[in-house]
Amino acid sequence: MPQLTVEELKERIVNKLKTDKGIDILDAQNKDIYYVIASIVNEEIMPHWLETQKKYKEKNCKQVYYLSMEFLVGRLLESNLLNCGMLEHSNQALIELGLNTEQIYAVEHDAGLGNGGLGRLAACFLDSLASLHYPGHGFGIRYRYGLFEQRIIHGNQIELPDYWLNDHYAWETRKEEEAICIHFHGDVHMFKKNDGTLEFKYENTDKVMAIPYDIPVVGYKNDVINTLRLWSAEPVFQEGNHLTEESHYYHVLDHQHSIEQISGFLYPDDSSHDGKVLRLKQQYFLVSSSIQNIIKNFKQNHQMSLKRLPEKVVIQINDTHPSLAIPELMRILMDQEHFSWDDAWEVTTKVIAYTNHTIMSEALEKWPKGMLKHLLPRIYMIIDEINERFCKGIWFDHQELREKIPEMAIIADDQVHMARLAIVGSFSVNGVARIHTDILKKKEMNLFYSLYPERFNNKTNGITHRRWLLQVNPKLAGLITDIIGPQWIQRPKQLISLLKYTKDSSFLEKFDQVKRKNKQLLADFIHDRTGILVDDQSIFDVQIKRLHEYKRQLLNVFHIIYLYNELKENPNLDMIPRTFIFGAKAAPSYHLAKEVIKLINKVASIVNYDQDIQGKLKVIFLENYNVSLAERIIPAADISEQISTASKEASGTGNMKMMMNGALTVGTLDGANIEIKDLVGDPNIFIFGLTADEVLHYYHHGGYNATDIYNTDDRVRRILDQLNHGEFGSHEIEFKDIYYNILSHNDPYFVLKDFEPYIETHELVEQAYRDKLTWLNMSVTNIAYSGKFSSDRTIQEYVTDIWKIKPV
Template sequence: MFNDKETFKQVFREDLIGKLGKPLEEASNADVYNILGNMIRENAGRHWADTNQKYKADKDKQVYYFSMEFLIGRLLGNNLLNMGVLEVVREGLADLGFSLADIEEEEADAGLGNGGLGRLAACFLDSLASLQYAGHGCGIRYKYGLFEQKIVDGYQVELPDYWLQKDNVWEVRREDKQVEVRFWGHVETRAENGELVFEHKDYEAVRAVPYDIPIIGADRRHVNTLRNWSAESITQSTRTFGTFAGTDYHKFLEYKRSVESISEFLYPDDSEYEGKLLRLKQQYFLCSAGLQSILRTFGKLGLPYESLPDKVALHINDTHPTLVIPELMRILMDEHGMGWNKAWDITTRMVSYTNHTILSEALERWPLQMVRELMPRIFLIIEEINARFCGELMSRYPGDQPRIEQMAIIHDDQVRMAHLAIVASHSVNGVAALHTEILQKREMRLFNEMYPHRFNNKTNGITHRRWLMHANPELAGLINDSIGTRWIHHPQEMIGLIKYCEDASFQEQVAAIKRRNKLRLAEYISSKHGVQVDPDSIFDVQVKRLHAYKRQLLNILHILHLYNQIKDNPSMDMVPRTFIFGAKAAPSYHLAKRIIKLINTVADVVNNDPDVKGKIRIFFLENYSVSLAEKIIPAADVSEQISTASKEASGTGNMKFMMNGALTLGTMDGANVEMHEMVGDNNMFLFGLRAEQVLDYYQYGGYHARDIYAGDSRVREVLDQLVNPGPICCHSQEFDTIFQTLLDNNDEFFVLKDFASYVETHVEIDRAYRNQKEWLKKSIINIGHSGKFSSDNTISRYASEIWKIHPIRL
């Protein structure tokens, strides 16, 4: 493409004139982004075609990663990095009068995901391509992302996230690859040659059209595919009202709207029946379209379908794509004439499943009647899987009806998707050592007893290319200068930084990089809030989805306590703190939205109180996203990972902060446990209950939140401020829900139980930060150990231990 900036500038000018008919002097930032993006995609297209041709010619095994979310973020900078031309383009654009940072701002954050689950999927795709594995993503091309968050008078307001408003230069519409997905109708059976034949009739057909995005690996030549499906109407349907013409025109409009809604919104509100139905339609749409496409590609190899497990691996990211299982059974039996046993053997050898949670509300259950009506053939297959599985249970555990009811796939008129995923997969993995242990010993204990070799752990990871090399290029450059560049391809070699942890010169360089990152974030905050931020303060950051178990509430209650201390003693000695929050709450999650309001209310009071004198600043940064995370994480001093122990499956934000030199303030939860095993007590700040204590309280009781309220004056003071008239409670009953959750509902997530320990640990952080030499030593130790959490390491384990795939050299 171009190997130096002069060649780049020449090619860029020619493209600008040839494609837009504009001289350089008239080009806008949007023009530059579109030309540059198309240049990169067209060049990648050649490698994309070569990669696919290699896969086809060699007939190597390929993995397809099904996920309802791929939070890929902006791709321009990441693609320039992986193609090895980032600095050439940065310098070339500067010569032409443009800033690459400004050009990157022209790209919308792809609205294809929500939080950790979707970002993990995106990191995995990057690692699959960079490690030269044949691995692709299967997702939905949502017209609107989760939502655009605005903060108005302290409240979250949701606006449509129309991320496709601007052209997406990275995607290619593949009209020729479209498939048909069928809903509703009924199934008729008949006997043919002594075999039962199932025919789906009077169905409503939906056209699934794929949009492909190239996933460029770090070697620039290896390009995999993220295939996102768009739901589109067709002009004819076999549903009972037949063709749409004349008097049926209004029915067609109704059908068209129904169809297009399938790929319109990421996570529609499922608090009502219609929302639940739409979510289920989305899940089957993804699974059916993706599988039809995969099997069509396999069919071109000219191999018998019995060899499918040797050539195709299907991975389901949490329970959302579990319908891959009955849909694969349907295709193998109804379209390829296989018997049940052979189809089941093939399916269970192909499918693997990652569990991401132990939260009961996240373990999906679908109303049986809804499944029966929306997907009549799929319902019959799930029903048969359940019948055979329950028969096996009765044979193995005769008379143990409670066990059978606990493990059944269908129970109490609901389909339990996690149970279906476990029964029909050859591998079930958790995403951190503690999470997997809880699954095996508690939440999925009965399944683990039945399938002792099926469960395994694969601790999550993050791509160090985006979260260090792209987000924090100065730090990456310092690492290159210190230990060489092998760590880029072998991230665990970052451990070589440990020898510099007490080197004064290295510490000074790390400190200078951190301060420049803090200055950049301070400028961003100032532009958004109109308030100056002290770059010499501790940047204490909690950015993640807003959920009660993640305990943003604990954080803000502590800040309120800190404020109370300052009001009592305005001259108190403390290192200034800048507390930074970023989070979206689900639109129907009332408690979470009240917590956002509380954070903003406390911020408004604290930030405008002259008694505080800059000791505390609080900022809630609206519309948290991948691109905003790339600004925040390199600037953080303290990483708040304070979920209730046992509730956070893994976390990946904790890894990103660690990799950028922030010190973790956290519970022994998720991957925090493994971080602690690596860096020890001296290099992170731990507090609170342990997982076994939390689980024991849930099982045996014994916790009484009101006892803490009565016995700890600090707790009583901050909680009373939520409900008694004053600067925090300006409006009657505004924060009653929070107060009641903690006291009347007995504090489900142990916010009050861990409060004292959390306060004490913050005092320890204040003390530790004053000794900058020791703080920087801790920071460097964390950076050095963080290479273990590269998603390259995680994917290598998935590849060798679950998918049985190997790198393919181009």
């Protein structure tokens, strides 16, 4: 991509303001400047986007399609400028025009296309595919509303609509001419043909149009532009539909609204029947539009039979949400392309690969049989047939598993088990961290592993170092480049060269200056956002992730209450000041998670204003946590809290992002924490608590009693009694639900069991932090080993072991 000089950029910005918006640079608002720069970037991207598509077609290459309900891409202007090689010049041009770069980039609203790690992983994967020259694209849904916009009012989470499309989205191109029709409900008729085979007719369906919106995925300085295609649900326009009767008019409006709801909200509330139906509709809408699109492209680009589809196409389904891709591909191959069952099944099971993201059986997706049958009658028939054939295969060919059929059947107990469907209908099943995959093979999916051992494999998650170091922490990235050269940007494992400098006092001092500057910037941001002054010399202790019981924000809060109690008894306690920083959203219907958010904010409201503790503790909850907020917090973090109950966190990626920016992990032996520990070594990480085997042993055999700990540990008893007696509430019953969940439900996530080792580990953290050179040595060691967790490595493993695609 040709480089625009600073002068050329300035000239184009000024001229575009005049020609596109009719305003002078002196009168332009930040929003005007943002859209002008985005327009310039799009103009630079477009020829390469078209050229990339042309090249893939000419080379007749195999392509991967990544199906995901989430793509948490964050803001794209700065990222696209970086990958186009224009960021430095853009920043300079804006400064010379007297403009504030940060304010202009902040105009862009985070795209409301995801919620957490699953969606951010998908975004990192697309970035790595393009940056490594691989033909790989994403398929998702163009939600009009994101999860929700979080506000904290009187300590409570309040959910507001996240209408991220309120302003024009600068990066999307609507492709109405490539719309695809999706069918729901209807009647299925079966006919016997002369040759004895069966034919199916699907009639009287409710039709929905899927309109594609394409977003460019820009590779890093290599002219490769792949595509993220998002589908929007719209009504089928019918000519001659004159709305003369008022009742008919309102019926049509209601029908139109129900269709638009399909791409209306990310994760609609599924606590009601209607909410469940809407989620199921969303999943089928995604897979049907995407599979139809893939088949159509294959037929246009390849002069070969669809039986050879596996030679040119691989479909990776990100978790179970898109697992209806399996029966949908079967439906198209049999009903439209007239394949036999066996031929369709052979193609399907060679094309589709499945990534599992959870080991919690309660989180493995299931749909009521009647609901799926009513909404998708033909799809249900195919799933039913898959299940029949699968169960018969076990009965006749694997007699040792006969008794286990109820635990393996795709349709069982009036439920359709989507993870089972995904395993049976794919050629690859991967976990996302070594321990996660081991638990899948040995425990959660052991029966399937015994049946298909060759399908199971591990692909430890990764993050794109281009965004999470180069973009979000430019001063650190510049310091690294100065000391080891720029090769790490293309080959992140070369960060290992930093190990030579872990005892270099000059380098460590420069690194310390960068960290201090990042902490000052975050402290200023916190003051602007909350009005609270925090000590930028304090330890910044960070826990940013979805609010869930197993992620144990509650354990963190209990630690804060413990420290507060200690300081109240001894205000002169020799303690390094701590700033605890939280960012988290709780699902709207997840009462206990919302109570924990409330508790964090109530504790903050007491701790932050108590003069007795001399400012040694501050608690900050930053509302509406998203990618852009993470980009501010992560470069400033000293401590990375990764304290999930062992065996519950599949992998985590926040642990990798903070490690890459020099934060030290306080964590359990869970997810990718184990692999971080194996790389950096015990002296450079703070590990505590139960192991996965110990947790699973307690679950299966009992032997843990939370009340015993309450009765024997006065620190624990005091904290729980404070909650029970309303010391942190405005009324006495405020946090009784947390109190009773711990004691009456026997502390299901072992908060009390791990409390003492957690406290002891944090005392070790404080000791280490007091020795500045030791701490800096540990931080740089973590950065040096973080290259292993680049998503470039993860993608290379997918390519080699699963996808078998080649760079173009």
